[in-house]
Amino acid sequence: MKFFITLAFIAISFTGFAQTELPNLDLENLQGRDVNLKQIDSKKSPIIVSLWATWCVPCLKELDAINSLYSGWQEETGVELYAISMDDSRTVNRVRPLVNGKGWDYNILLDPNNDLKRRLGAATVPLTMIVKDGKIVYRHSGYAPGAEDELYEELKKAAN
Numbered sequence: 001m002k003f004f005i006t007l008a009f010i011a012i013s014f015t016g017f018a019q020t021e022l023p024n025l026d027l028e029n030l031q032g033r034d035v036n037l038k039q040i041d042s043k044k045s046p047i048i049v050s051l052w053a054t055w056c057v058p059c060l061k062e063l064d065a066i067n068s069l070y071s072g073w074q075e076e077t078g079v080e081l082y083a084i085s086m087d088d089s090r091t092v093n094r095v096r097p098l099v100n101g102k103g104w105d106y107n108i109l110l111d112p113n114n115d116l117k118r119r120l121g122a123a124t125v126p127l128t129m130i131v132k133d134g135k136i137v138y139r140h141s142g143y144a145p146g147a148e149d150e151l152y153e154e155l156k157k158a159a160n
Helices: 001-018 057-077 092-101 115-120 147-159
Strands: 026-029 032-034 047-052 080-085 107-110 128-133 135-141
Touching: 001 032, 032 147, 047 115, 057 080, 057 092, 057 147, 092 107, 115 128, 128 147, 135 147
Parallel strands: 047 080, 080 107
Antiparallel strands: 026 032, 026 107, 047 128, 128 135
């Protein structure tokens, strides 16, 4: 019985760490300017926040898949995507060349200390979220081909 109570306590504890909104946190963009996460959600349109890293193959596949659809999503929903790199001090210098080579038209932010990942209670990347009116309304970890279709469906719901 003690085992089940302990297990339930652990499950509740971990569930409690998953935030329901973006934290008040400043991250640097590729131009070296600070961007406050609370302020990026100031428009009426939903935003997509994607935590990724240059060494994460599923992250790159997901952002590539979204890239081919992104302009249409923007036209339809007004969405902005913030791709937040979790690359640490050893690999953060790879971000700019990778983004330039991919031609991603996303807002790129850097989180070399993984502050956002910790505050969101994220275990792994990729982590993709839709934020609307300050609330995280959709959250998905990992990537499999076709996940961008589910993201789009959730995005349309959030836009209405």
